Amino acid sequence: xxxxxxxxxxxxxxxxxxxxxxxxxxxxxxxxxxxxxxxxxxxxxxxxxxxxxxxxxxxxxxxxxxxxxxxxxxxxxxxxxxxxxxxxxxxxxxxxxxxxxxxxxxxxxxxxxxxxxxxxxxxxxxxxxxxxxxxxxxxxxxxxxxxxxxxxxxxxxxxxxxxxxxxxxxxxxxxxxxxxxxxxxxxxxxxxxxxxxxxxxxxxxxxxxxxxxxxxxxxxxxxxxxxxxxxxxxxxxxxxxxxxxxxxxxxxxxxxxxxxxxxxxxxxxxxxxxxxxxxxxxxxxxxxxxxxxxxxxxxxxxxxxxxxxxxxxxxxxxxxxxxxxxxxxxxxxxxxxxxxxxxxxxxxxxxxxxxxxxxxxxxxxxxxxxxxxxxxxxxxxxxxxxxxxxxxxxxxxxxxxxxxxxxx
Numbered sequence: 001x002x003x004x005x006x007x008x009x010x011x012x013x014x015x016x017x018x019x020x021x022x023x024x025x026x027x028x029x030x031x032x033x034x035x036x037x038x039x040x041x042x043x044x045x046x047x048x049x050x051x052x053x054x055x056x057x058x059x060x061x062x063x064x065x066x067x068x069x070x071x072x073x074x075x076x077x078x079x080x081x082x083x084x085x086x087x088x089x090x091x092x093x094x095x096x097x098x099x100x101x102x103x104x105x106x107x108x109x110x111x112x113x114x115x116x117x118x119x120x121x122x123x124x125x126x127x128x129x130x131x132x133x134x135x136x137x138x139x140x141x142x143x144x145x146x147x148x149x150x151x152x153x154x155x156x157x158x159x160x161x162x163x164x165x166x167x168x169x170x171x172x173x174x175x176x177x178x179x180x181x182x183x184x185x186x187x188x189x190x191x192x193x194x195x196x197x198x199x200x201x202x203x204x205x206x207x208x209x210x211x212x213x214x215x216x217x218x219x220x221x222x223x224x225x226x227x228x229x230x231x232x233x234x235x236x237x238x239x240x241x242x243x244x245x246x247x248x249x250x251x252x253x254x255x256x257x258x259x260x261x262x263x264x265x266x267x268x269x270x271x272x273x274x275x276x277x278x279x280x281x282x283x284x285x286x287x288x289x290x291x292x293x294x295x296x297x298x299x300x301x302x303x304x305x306x307x308x309x310x311x312x313x314x315x316x317x318x319x320x321x322x323x324x325x326x327x328x329x330x331x332x333x334x335x336x337x338x339x340x341x342x343x344x345x346x347x348x349x350x351x352x353x354x355x356x357x358x359x360x361x362x363x364x365x366x367x368x369x370x371x372x373x374x375x376x377x378x379x380x381x382x383x384x385x386x387x388x389x390x391x392x393x394x395x396x397x398x399x400x401x402x403x404x405x406x407x408x
Contacts, residue, residue, distance in 0.1 A: 007091075008088065011086055011088040011091055012088065014086050015085060015086035015088060018084050018085055018086060018093070019083075019085065024083065024084035025083050025084075026081065026082075026083065026098075027081070027082070027083075027084065028079055028080070028081050029049055029056070029058075029079070029080045029081075029082070029095055030051075030077070030078075030079055030080075030103060031049030031050055031051055031055075031056070031077070031078070031080070032049070032050050032051065032075060032076070032077055032078075033047050033048070033049065033072050033073065033074055033075065033076045033077075033078055034047065034048045034050055034055070034074055034075070035047055035048045035074070036072055036073065036074050042062060043062030043065060043066070044059060044060065044061050044062050044065065045059065045060040045065050045072065045097075046058075046059050047059075047060075047072065049078075049080060049095065056093065056094070056095055057087075057092055057093070057094045057095070058080060058082070058094060058095040058096075058097055059094055059095075059096055059097065060080075060082075060096075060097035060098075060100065061096075064097060064098055064099070067099075068099075068100050068107075069107055069108060069110075069111035070102060070107055070110040070111040070114055071111075071114050072100065076102065077102070077103035078100055078101065078102055078103055079100070079101045079102075079103050080095060080097045080099070080100050081097070081098050081099040081100075082095045082096050082097040082098045082099070083095070083096050083098070084096075108208050108209065108212060108215075109208075111215070112215050112242070115215065115216075115217055115220070115242055116242060116245065119217075119220060119242065119245070119246065124220065124221075124224045124245075124246050125245045125246065129224075130248045130249075131229040131248045132229065132248070133198055133229050133231065133248060133249050133260065133261065134197045134198055134229070135263065136263055137165075137197035137198045137261065137262070138166065138195055138197055139165075139166040139167065139168060139195045139196050139197060140158065140165060140166070140167045140168070140196070140197070140198055140199075140200065140258075140261055140262060141167070141168050141169075141170065141190035141193065141196040141198070141199040141200070141228065142154055142167060142168070142169045142170070142199070142200045142201075143169075143170045143172055143183055143186035143187055143190065143199060143200070143201040143202075144169070144171075144172065144174060144200070144201070144202060144203055144233075144254070145171065145172065145173060145174045145203060146169065146171045148174065148203060148204055149204050150174075150202060150203050150204045150233070150235065150254040151169065151254075153204075153253075153254050153255045153258070154200060154233070154254050154255065154257065154258045155167070155258075156255075157255050157258035157259055157262070158258050158262050161258070161259065161262045161263065161264045161265060162262050162263065162264070162265045163265065164265075165262055166195075168190065168193060168196060170185075170186030170187070170189050170190050171186070172185070172186040173213075174202075174203035174213060174214075175203070175206065175209075175210045175211070175212070175213055176213075179213035180213045180216040180218050180219050181218070183201065183213060183214075183219050183222070184218050184219055184222040186201075187199065187201060187222045187223065187226055187230070188222065190228065191226055191227055191228055196228055197228065197229075198228060198229050198230075198231065198261045199226060199228050199229065199230045199231065200230075200231050200233050200251075200254070200257045200258065200261055201223065201230055201231070201232060201233065201243065201247070202214070202231075202232060202233025202234045202235065202243075202251075202254050202257060203233075203234060203235060203254070204235040204253075204254065205235035205253075206235070211234060211241060214232075214234050214241040214242065214243040214244075215241050215242045215243070216242070217242075219242070219243055220242045220243060220245075220246045223243055223246045223247055224246050229248040229249070230246075230247045230248050230249075231247060231248065231249045231250070231251055231257045231260055231261055232244045232246075232247035232249070232250045232251065232257075233251045233253065233254040233256070233257030233258075235252075235253050235254055355385070355386060355387035356387045358387075360384050360385055360386050360387075361384070361385040362382055362383070362384050362385075363382065363383045363384075363385065364376075364380070364382060365380070365381055365382070370382065372400070373398045373399060373400050374400060376395055376398045377395065377398070378395050378396065378397065378398065379394060379395060380394070380395045381393075381394055381395075382394075382395060
């Protein structure tokens with residue numbers, strides 16, 4: 001009789017067959033990443049590996065994904081090592097990835113380029129954000145391993161160049177898994193110290209893997225966040241680390257970093273002596289020039305005769321007073337002539353001026369001016385106003401245009 005499988009039975013048999021076949025366990029698969037998804041709550045990676053013909057689902061759990069030093073992206077060619085199993089819930093065959101490497105590029109190199117590209121976009125390499133290294137620091141901070149040759153080289157250079165220079169060391173591992181965390185902590189610890197003017201962060205030379213702590217994002221961000229200027233002192237001449245790009249100044253070796261950070265004391269003394277002599281020569285030349293200028297001024301009239309300027313001022317004052325007096329005289333004469341002209345005009349309009357020419361004013365008994373003989377009766381009492389004095393008169397006769405109005 002033909003055996004009838006349930007779905008779960010068949011799925012389980014397929015899964016057991018895959019696991020029993022050693023070819024599908026710890027195998028390498030080459031393909032292009034597509035549909036990549038980083039599941040943030042869990043940290044797992046879900047993606048598809050494909051080539052020109054087929055595709056295969058894959059998953060990398062968080063415990064494995066944190067070991068990958070580069071960031072997978074869609075379209076990237078990779079090599080994945082893992083186990084092929086059946087995901088019985090969906091009935092899909094999946095690769096459970098244990099390791100991932102970029103195809104054609106080294107994993108470290110790809111991680112380096114990806115981090116470099118991201119930090120460039122953020123502006124952490126920009127020249128305008130870099131701090132100036134002080135010319136004469138009071139104290140130097142050093143972040144490196146206390147057991148390496150780099151620290152000995154740095155201290156020897158400091159002692160030779162400036163024996164009285166103060167320094168502080170923050171011990172840190174410079175390779176291995178703990179190195180990035182300890183370097184970051186060393187930078188932050190020295191930033192909490194008072195009086196440190198410059199930091200030297202680095203180590204001696206080594207392979208890319210040995211120098212990798214200085215290519216990590218956490219170290220790069222700690223250097224960028226440092227309030228103290230940082231000199232990167234990773235001992236390699238040709239290749240640049242991420243720390244070199246972010247630091248305020250890059251030195252090719254720890255010894256070179258010490259020379260850049262600490263001025264040569266003897267050189268400073270010679271420089272001060274040179275500047276002192278130059279200052280003295282400059283002051284002497286300037287004093288000689290000022291003395292010559294003073295002598296030339298002393299030969300001029302104002303300094304030979306100190307009262308010359310006062311006398312000239314008095315003369316100018318007298319001239320101004322004379323001009324003011326003349327101006328006031330002309331002003332008063334002009335105003336007096338205008339006043340006389342206006343008075344003459346007023347005099348012509350005055351009734352008294354008319355009386356002076358022989359005319360008179362006649363008033364009736366009520367004091368009203370008589371302008372006509374009409375209404376004046378014989379015997380009426382009138383007053384006559386002359387240019388000089390008054391007279392009382394009685395009307396004997398009044399007529400208008402030859403007509404008799406009345407006789408006394």
